[in-house]
Amino acid sequence: MTKLRLAIVGAGPAGIYAADILLKAERKFDVSIDLFDHLPAPYGLVRYGVAPDHPRIKGIINALRDVLDRGDIRIFGGVRFGEDITLDDLKQHYNAVIFATGAIRDADLDIPGIDAIGSFGAAGFVSWYDGHPDFPREWPLDAASVAVVGVGNVALDVARVLAKHVEDLMPTEIPANVQAGLEASQITDVHVFGRRGPAQVKFTPLELRELGELRDVDMVVYDEDFDYDEASKAAVTSNKQVMVIDRVLQSWRKRPSVNGEGGEASRRLHLHFYAKPVEIETDDTGRASAIVYERTKPDGQGGVVGTGELRRIEVQQVYRAVGYFGSPLPGVPFDKKHGVIPNHEGQVLHKDSNERVPGVYATGWIKRGPVGLIGHTKSDAMETISHLINDQGSWWTPADPSPEAITRLLSERGVRWTDLDGWHRLDQHEVALGEPHGRARIKLVERDEMVRVSRGE
Numbered sequence: 001m002t003k004l005r006l007a008i009v010g011a012g013p014a015g016i017y018a019a020d021i022l023l024k025a026e027r028k029f030d031v032s033i034d035l036f037d038h039l040p041a042p043y044g045l046v047r048y049g050v051a052p053d054h055p056r057i058k059g060i061i062n063a064l065r066d067v068l069d070r071g072d073i074r075i076f077g078g079v080r081f082g083e084d085i086t087l088d089d090l091k092q093h094y095n096a097v098i099f100a101t102g103a104i105r106d107a108d109l110d111i112p113g114i115d116a117i118g119s120f121g122a123a124g125f126v127s128w129y130d131g132h133p134d135f136p137r138e139w140p141l142d143a144a145s146v147a148v149v150g151v152g153n154v155a156l157d158v159a160r161v162l163a164k165h166v167e168d169l170m171p172t173e174i175p176a177n178v179q180a181g182l183e184a185s186q187i188t189d190v191h192v193f194g195r196r197g198p199a200q201v202k203f204t205p206l207e208l209r210e211l212g213e214l215r216d217v218d219m220v221v222y223d224e225d226f227d228y229d230e231a232s233k234a235a236v237t238s239n240k241q242v243m244v245i246d247r248v249l250q251s252w253r254k255r256p257s258v259n260g261e262g263g264e265a266s267r268r269l270h271l272h273f274y275a276k277p278v279e280i281e282t283d284d285t286g287r288a289s290a291i292v293y294e295r296t297k298p299d300g301q302g303g304v305v306g307t308g309e310l311r312r313i314e315v316q317q318v319y320r321a322v323g324y325f326g327s328p329l330p331g332v333p334f335d336k337k338h339g340v341i342p343n344h345e346g347q348v349l350h351k352d353s354n355e356r357v358p359g360v361y362a363t364g365w366i367k368r369g370p371v372g373l374i375g376h377t378k379s380d381a382m383e384t385i386s387h388l389i390n391d392q393g394s395w396w397t398p399a400d401p402s403p404e405a406i407t408r409l410l411s412e413r414g415v416r417w418t419d420l421d422g423w424h425r426l427d428q429h430e431v432a433l434g435e436p437h438g439r440a441r442i443k444l445v446e447r448d449e450m451v452r453v454s455r456g457e
């Protein structure tokens with residue numbers, strides 16, 4: 001029987017679902033899969049993006065772990081494509097490769113002052129609080145007033161974690177350095193800015209509602225933002241999600257903290273709609289001192305236009321949460337404009353000619369762009385896998401497809417990779433760290449320590 005030796009690069013949900021779907025698919029060939037990730041722990045943004053106080057979503061890790069625990073996928077943690085292995089290496093040892101490398105960078109926000117001290121991308125902060133080994137251990141939470149630019153779920157995650165009291169995050173898996181950082185936080189006010197109105201936001205009702213339940217945090221909305229135009233009114237009556245969002249926001253208008261005039265909490269989370277940030281002002285030292293925004297107004301068709309009216313709010317930090325962006329991989333076509341690998345339904349295409357690159361596939365956020373929930377990566381993977389199966393005639397013919405060839409190569413290059421048993425050791429270690437404190441786990445953050453524990457060294 002024909003055999004497919006498949007390499008998958010990226011052990012986030014997209015990579016793991018792709019492996020699972022292929023192994024369960026009806027097909028006329030045997031399959032063996034090697035799954036590579038540059039981190040010593042699998043699960044991608046489920047481990048390093050989903051907020052720690054969302055244990056139900058983090059729980060998707062259990063389903064992904066069940067797939068790995070079946071034992072029919074080999075894992076190579078701590079192996080970076082582009083450094084430890086290349087496309088040429090994969091061609092030598094596999095019939096095809098699927099790239100599922102996701103997106104971890106922030107999209108740009110091109111306004112004056114964006115490079116100020118105290119201006120950050122959401123991705124850096126998220127990676128810090130989720131204990132990503134490749135990001136700084138310290139985060140300077142020395143600002144009293146901060147701005148969060150964006151009205152998607154990531155913006156609300158960032159705003160919530162900034163506003164929340166650290167005691168309320170202690171049941172979660174946050175690492176010790178994050179606990180210490182949050183304990184030192186000076187925050188009193190978090191200001192979230194959205195260019196458009198409440199009927200055009202991107203966040204989901206669940207994420208919004210959660211903000212209203214934060215202990216000792218007043219939600220502040222402003223009456224002036226609820227003078228809806230016809231398009232907004234239509235959205236509120238015709239779209240269930242918008243209807244619920246509107247209902248939640250309207251309920252906050254009845255709270256004493258409306259318009260920022262009352263309220264008794266020690267922290268406040270302000271939502272500013274029709275507010276387009278246009279500049280970050282800085283002090284003499286180059287540090288952020290204020291955010292300047294232009295008031296916008298509805299254009300009658302669901303969009304907005306600027307009014308020319310500028311306002312400013314003093315803030316000492318700015319977090320832009322305006323989307324993630326994929327990174328190029330050496331030797332693999334890349335669409336710089338959209339931050340994805342150019343592809344047709346997961347079949348990778350040459351950048352300029354749009355012709356297919358045989359044997360090379362993509363799935364997940366690097367295929368489709370950084371939008372959508374974890375569940376969407378499953379349908380993505382189905383589409384990509386169905387092409388992979390049908391393309392049998394154009395797979396590569398590897399010179400040495402033996403399973404030992406790749407381990408030999410990695411050893412020769414001095415790569416200290418980790419495997420599935422290693423992940424179990426790391427997992428158990430983190431769970432044991434949490435136990436005395438009544439917590440589900442405490443994450444390890446240092447890459448070296450993760451590797452040492454995984455390799456039982």
Ligand SMILES: Cc1cc2nc3c(=O)[nH]c(=O)nc-3n(C[C@H](O)[C@H](O)[C@H](O)COP(=O)(O)OP(=O)(O)OC[C@H]3O[C@@H](n4cnc5c(N)ncnc54)[C@H](O)[C@@H]3O)c2cc1C
Pocket residue numbers: 009010011012013014015036037038039042043044045046049050051054057079080081082100101102103104126154157324329363364365366371372373374375377
């Ligand atoms: C802050 C944030 C919060 C989110 N919250 C939710 C939520 O609550 N609910 C929800 O459903 N969705 C949420 N999402 C979306 C969800 O995380 C994504 O839909 C999903 O993770 C995308 O999966 P992926 O496998 O394509 O990418 P990723 O999860 O990013 O996985 C990519 C993997 O590839 C690896 N990799 C990258 N480059 C290389 C390389 N060169 N060599 C080897 N390996 C590499 C990475 O280490 C990573 O493990 C959130 C996203 C973010 C950013």
